[in-house]
Amino acid sequence: xxxxxxxxxLLVLVCWPAWAGSPAILVVGDSxxxxxxxxxGESWTALLQRDLDQRGLDFRVINASISGDTTSGGLARLxxxxxxxxxxxxxxxxxxxxxxxxxxxxxIRRNLVQMIELSRTAGARVLVTSILIxxxxxxxxTKKFEQVFAEAADTAGATLTPFILxxxxxxSDMMQADGIHPNAAAQPRILANxxxxxxxxxxxxxxxxxxxxxxxxxxxxxxx
Numbered sequence: 575x576x577x578x579x580x581x582x583x584l585l586v587l588v589c590w591p592a593w594a595g596s597p598a599i600l601v602v603g604d605s606x607x608x609x610x611x612x613x614x615g616e617s618w619t620a621l622l623q624r625d626l627d628q629r630g631l632d633f634r635v636i637n638a639s640i641s642g643d644t645t646s647g648g649l650a651r652l653x654x655x656x657x658x659x660x661x662x663x664x665x666x667x668x669x670x671x672x673x674x675x676x677x678x679x680x681x682i683r684r685n686l687v688q689m690i691e692l693s694r695t696a697g698a699r700v701l702v703t704s705i706l707i708x709x710x711x712x713x714x715x716t717k718k719f720e721q722v723f724a725e726a727a728d729t730a731g732a733t734l735t736p737f738i739l740x741x742x743x744x745x746s747d748m749m750q751a752d753g754i755h756p757n758a759a760a761q762p763r764i765l766a767n768x769x770x771x772x773x774x775x776x777x778x779x780x781x782x783x784x785x786x787x788x789x790x791x792x793x794x795x796x797x798x
Contacts, residue, residue, distance in 0.1 A: 596634045598659045599626075599776065600698070602648050602689070603639035603667030606738060606764070610641045611750050611757070618764040625765065626776075629786050633776065636661065644671045645685035652689055656696040663776055664693040665701045665768075667738065669723065673707035679718040683726050690730035700732035701775045703768065706743070735771040738764055 601607050601619050609617030623635040636659050640647070648668045656664075666689055672682045686702065693700045704723045709716045727734040739756060741763055742748045748760035756764065773787035 596632050597662035598636050599633050599663045599665065600636045600655060600659050600661035601639055601665045601667065602652060602655065603637075603665070603703075604643045604671055605639075605641035605755055606670065607637065607639035607665075607667045608641045609637075609639075610755050611752075612761070613758070616758040616761055618761045618768070621761055621765050622772075625769075631776065631786060633662070639667065642671060643668060644675070644677065645669055645682050645689070646672075646677075649685045649689050649692075652692055656692065656698070660696070661693075661698045663701065664689075664698045665703065665772070666690070666693075666732070667703040667705075669719075670705045670707065673705065673719045674710075676711050676715065679715070679722050682719070683722045683729075686723070686726035687730045690726065690732045694731060699775050700730075701735060701768075701772055702727045702732045703735045703738045706737050706739070733771055733775050735768050738767055740767050 599622075607617065607619055609619070614620075617637070619635055619637040619639070626633050626635070636655075638651070638655050638659075645668045648666065655661075666686065668689075669682055669686065690700045690702065702723055704720075707716065707719055724734055726732070737743075739760075742756050742760045745760075746753075748756055748763065750757045770787075774783055777783045777787055
């Protein structure tokens with residue numbers, strides 16, 4: 575065996591136990607979590623990993639998000655992701671594309687509930703992000719859509735976050751040129767929006783929560 579291959583094998587053997595022993599946070603989302611239009615390392619999921627590391631929370635963030643994905647797509651690929659990563663926490667950030675396509679709210683709810691149930695059956699704690707859409711399809715559909723995330727979370731036993739783009743969606747300086755996707759400047763705000771719900775979901779010990787779960791994002795996350 576060559577020296578290069580030997581060193582590579584030794585590196586894997588040394589690093590694997592620490593990596594394998596870290597519980598996973600699995601993010602199943604769409605472009606809002608996939609980092610659409612952003613450079614590597616700029617997305618809120620990347621900021622989350624850095625934030626966790628700085629807080630001394632031993633988790634690895636697995637970003638399984640796909641731009642353009644829907645709740646039906648997420649449901650289809652979730653079982654394999656659960657099997658591969660065995661996550662301690664699952665963050666479901668899906669539904670925006672369903673709403674933009676006027677997918678029936680009952681179908682969205684069914685998909686979300688099934689995703690939550692699959693995740694909980696696999697032993698994971700689950701967080702569902704709230705999404706809002708423009709009123710393109712009328713007030714009745716818009717209202718039902720806005721309520722579906724809370725309904726699914728309540729039905730299946732997940733933690734619900736506030737609107738993921740709160741303080742972002744109507745701010746032109748935080749959106750990309752398409753007016754749909756948040757830019758790099760918005761990513762710390764997304765993390766700040768999620769953190770008050772996410773941290774207690776990650777940290778189960780009550781005493782540790784007091785120490786590491788303040789209402790703001792991490793020490794290096796600058797939020798406007």
